[in-house]
Amino acid sequence: MPDFLDTKKRLPNLGIGLGLRRELATETLESESRIDWLELVPENYMGLGGACRERLESARNKFPLVTHGINLSIGSTDDLNSEYLSKLKKLLDLIDAPWFSDHLCFTSCDGIYMHDLLPLPRSKEAIKLIAEKVKRVQETIGRPFLLENISYYMNVPGCEMNDSQFLAEVAEKADCGLLLDVNNVYVNSLNHGFDPYQYLDQIPLERTVQIHVAGHKQGSEYVIDTHGSAVVEPVFELLQYVLERVEAKGVMLERDQNFPEFEEILLEVDRIRAISDAAAQVRHSGMPPRAASAIKQFERKAAPAGRKDLAEVKHARVLSA
Ligand SMILES: [Fe+2]
Numbered sequence: 001m002p003d004f005l006d007t008k009k010r011l012p013n014l015g016i017g018l019g020l021r022r023e024l025a026t027e028t029l030e031s032e033s034r035i036d037w038l039e040l041v042p043e044n045y046m047g048l049g050g051a052c053r054e055r056l057e058s059a060r061n062k063f064p065l066v067t068h069g070i071n072l073s074i075g076s077t078d079d080l081n082s083e084y085l086s087k088l089k090k091l092l093d094l095i096d097a098p099w100f101s102d103h104l105c106f107t108s109c110d111g112i113y114m115h116d117l118l119p120l121p122r123s124k125e126a127i128k129l130i131a132e133k134v135k136r137v138q139e140t141i142g143r144p145f146l147l148e149n150i151s152y153y154m155n156v157p158g159c160e161m162n163d164s165q166f167l168a169e170v171a172e173k174a175d176c177g178l179l180l181d182v183n184n185v186y187v188n189s190l191n192h193g194f195d196p197y198q199y200l201d202q203i204p205l206e207r208t209v210q211i212h213v214a215g216h217k218q219g220s221e222y223v224i225d226t227h228g229s230a231v232v233e234p235v236f237e238l239l240q241y242v243l244e245r246v247e248a249k250g251v252m253l254e255r256d257q258n259f260p261e262f263e264e265i266l267l268e269v270d271r272i273r274a275i276s277d278a279a280a281q282v283r284h285s286g287m288p289p290r291a292a293s294a295i296k297q298f299e300r301k302a303a304p305a306g307r308k309d310l311a312e313v314k315h316a317r318v319l320s321a
Pocket of ligand 1: 254
């Protein structure tokens, strides 16, 4: 496998996409004029027939498709699940996905799948394990692989570094791409009291192939990554900050629950497109991108300081990151 940054150069620019969700499938599949591509959860389609297969066929005939998996469990001490990888490869070959992704987390232990995206001990040992597994995954599947930064609500024991250092080291050692979720960066910055712009400055943004944009909600104690609300301005600001610095090959909206009128979703897709176009102009103009200090500060000031050691998980993260 060649160096990932060379691989990225050869990837198609898909434009602005949306997550394919069963509840929105009819409207989504009729919106080719507003949506460029779709992301699907492979576990919902691997080896399945009936309505799932029909939806997949319709989507495949109209849109470029990529997958965003849940059960690779790249950070687990379990070995890679060869049956899962085989089914995933078949699906990726069927839809001819230009890349595929999963989360930097673990979802299984001793072969038991927990249906949640669980944070890892951010250690050198974990980095070595994950990098080795990512290389095997890329070799087995034969397509570029991206890891997504998750939202997390506790720092598990054994952390030797912060989340940005961990993500950076995993990506560099594994030589893979990033699926950067700017909402997750924002939610984590509020829950754990760090500067989201500093986080972005500390990760290898040039490895970003795909970006997730989503909404969240304020819980009683924590900000919860729900994908069930409108995207807030500070998340759009983070998106612009990233795209003024690097090109992504696909940016998309994740909306998984509490669905509004479909036009509202399309308007958010339009907004992402406008930001992407404006940022591309900055990149191509040769002008310096905006510094973080030049971006509105009002939401960043709202971040509670120093919430770094949450003792327990107050919210079981739904499988939607
Ligand atoms: Fe995400």
